[in-house]
Amino acid sequence: MESTITESRETITAGTSMDETEGLTYPRIECKNINVSYGDKRAIFDISLPIPDRSVTALIGPSGCGKSTFLRCLNRMNDTIESCKVTGEIIMDGENINDPDIDPVLLRSRVGMVFQKPNPFPKSIFDNIAYGPRIHGLAATREDLDEMVEKSLRRAGLWEEVKDRLSSPGNSLSGGQQQRLCIARAIAVRPEVILMDEPCSALDPVATARIEELIDELRKRYCIVIVTHSMQQAARVSQRTAFFHLGELVEMGDTDQIFTNPRERRTEDYITGRFG
């Protein structure tokens, strides 16, 4: 196990330098003064954060510090929670996605999401992937749809494993395969941004390593934001890291810098395991 981790870290650091500069010069998403509250309880305090394109941004921090809440702002999933109120601007492609004119349903087709627990629909593997293209009318013909499904599964590194049983139910796959199925399902809608909320926390180390490889592959095409409670994972897969604590953004910067040379005392305490 030890060896795969160091291995994958090497492959990642090898590729980072170029993307990093590229991503930083063009923030894909610009969050300005985000505040979130659930009823009277405030969960996010005035967070401003640029998110670069074609790279992985990791959100780390102790449990309950608002990582998921923040992530869910980026595709307005918080709209589905009655008590949740979000203020502030999130600029994506020159538009503020918190603008009342923006249709969250359309926004979510541009910003895909992968959840903590693999949650395939109780449908066949094929129908799971085809779901997004179908509701958004992306495929004109059956051949288009077949092609899209194959492409998405290939990108998620699952094609070889499932190509002979596309009609068997999605939940018949293993946990790690299910999570890759969910990633493929998100990709099928052709998003520009992919949000992942602790995508490996329900998986074993081998499956985790596969997902991490996949994330590294995906960042060539997408802007990825990943929440993780594992600092090793953040160090392995991300180029940028933001450290949250009690609903505030304590520090953000290049992953290398955050992990080797944090500016804030709280960040250092957290990554050295003194709390959290």
Place this chain on the structure above:
Amino acid sequence: MVQQLGHLPMGWLMLALLAMLASGGFFVGRVQAERFNGAAGSVRIHSRPNYHGYYVAMWTFVPALIVALAYAMLGEGIVRSLLAGELPANFRNMPSVELEVYLDSIARAAFDHGYGGADRVFSAIANRFLELQGMVKASAIGLALASAAFGFFLARRKVAPGFRARTRVEGGIELFLFLCAAIAIATTVGIVASLLYESLRFFSEVPFWDFLFGTRWNAQTSAEFGALPLFYGTFMIALIAMLIAAPVGLFAAIYLSEYAGPTVRAWVKPVLEVLAGIPTVVYGFFALLVVAPAIRSVAVWINTTLISAGITAEPLLAAQPTSALAAGLVMGIMVIPFVSSLSDDVINAVPQTLRDAAYAMGATKSETVKHVVLPAALPGIIASLLLAVSRAIGETMIVVMAAGQRARISPDPTADLTTITVQIVALLTGETEFDSPKTLSAFALGLVLFVITLFFNLIALRVVQKYREKYD
């Protein structure tokens, strides 16, 4: 003296006495066990003194209780057979049914505090009955006390430091709980058995297939027992009910669980539950007094319009004062809460992560419901529909009041129909002779009803179980 004892209402007295003895047993056991405790520097006492107390109390109470229960069940029978044995020969040669009737009147007279009539023989026998009753009762009391004492001494001898009174008491409690469960099961088995037995008697007189597939039902006046029209009526009304209840209940459940905010939910759910709590008689007279006349007048209007327009020459609809439609509609309203509350439960049991997944793909609420929530909840929804069907089939009051009595197979929903339950009520109310095929046919109908609802319930249960496995 013995005769007076015969009158004494004994059940409660006996119970109070036994309870007193038991609490006495409890204290004796506890005190005895406490002594070990005090003395015990070296001995380890297994159970706390209270448990020894419970143990002794248990053994004091239970055997005596068994005797008392046995007396309550068999006492009068014993008295009667003793009395019958003493009766003069001319009585003993009576047919047994007559003898029973005679003894019944004796017992009644005896309990009415002495018979004041002129029949000397009768009054002598009644007195003797009381005497015997007193004797049997006295022996029962004696036996109960003796077994209480016996149990008490046996149990007390067991009390010792190493005695596992706690384990034994636990065993006693388990046995008690088991017996309670067994009573429920035994009752069910008993009911089914009697249903089966009487039905078999019926089928020995009326061929099974004639009953099941015969199309003429006329049990009251002539002996025609073709139950098909009843099955048809039951089916028709249940179908109308489900045509109302399935969509309304299901959509209400979807609204409640997916769309309604917490405030609306907090109001609507209790209201639906009130709907479920309305006595069916109330639904019944609502059906009879409001819905049935309304349907009739609409049907009449349709008839006259069609005739005046020259489309039909005869009235198209039966337009009866009671109708399948009236009963079915109201029954549909009645079962809405069953469908909606069960469906609401299963819809809520669909993991939120599945909805999130759909929303995150850019699905709208109704797309999410249609493509993800409903398919995932489908087995549970089917189960709730099946339970509602079985409710509708077994429902009696509404159909008795609003469906009618005429057994016929008619596709016209404004015609009156009759159902299995209505006919059972009709067969068993008023003058009934227990042995006639007419009365027995009620058991056969009951059996059919039981089998149908059991079938639906079993399927529903299986479906629900399968569904649980999937999401755990």
